[in-house]
Amino acid sequence: KAGVTQTPRYLIKTRGQQVTLSCSPISGHRSVSWYQQTPGQGLQFLFEYFSETQRNKGNFPGRFSGRQFSNSRSEMNVSTLELGDSALYLCASSPGGSHQPQHFGDGTRLSIL
């Protein structure tokens, strides 16, 4: 069974630009969550999508948004990039049940110049 696939693996942007990251969940998984990992703040929850609807949200500004498609694939968008957005962005999927563990992808490493 293929794992969670995130593209691209690496991305370099400049301040003020916007970026879109993609995540394909494990086949059959309907929940997709996004996390930001930085050396200073650690792993922080961004949001979760389930059946194309945002089900949970973390404490990030509105510049961070996401969506989920009917095939459960998800995209995350960050607008007006700031230096502090440099991070590893991890996507995780699960079947969607209340306490089923998430399975993570390799992440997209975003660098802001």
Add this chain to the structure above:
Amino acid sequence: AQKVTQAQTEISVVEKEDVTLDCVYETRDTTYYLFWYKQPPSGELVFLIRRNSFDEQNEISGRYSWNFQKSTSSFNFTITASQVVDSAVYFCALSEPGTASKLTFGTGTRLQVTL
């Protein structure tokens, strides 16, 4: 608010030594789940174990074992006879009630196993 504390930032051991990674959590919820994940240098978080708040039985899986003590709000992870391949960052995480998809992670413990 929920909080997970992993006080050990980095641990170095020699292969075949046993090592315990500590995890202390805070929550006001009576129902919750705890998790351990491993993050090798490749970056992917690998799921190791899930434990619910009503099950205080210790668990053993091969060289790995977990000790959950609700009385001290701790969920410690022991690797027996460590190996070089165990070198990674280990994260303890706590879920909010009703969902395992919104995790609060600890800051992680970097384990270095040398020959």
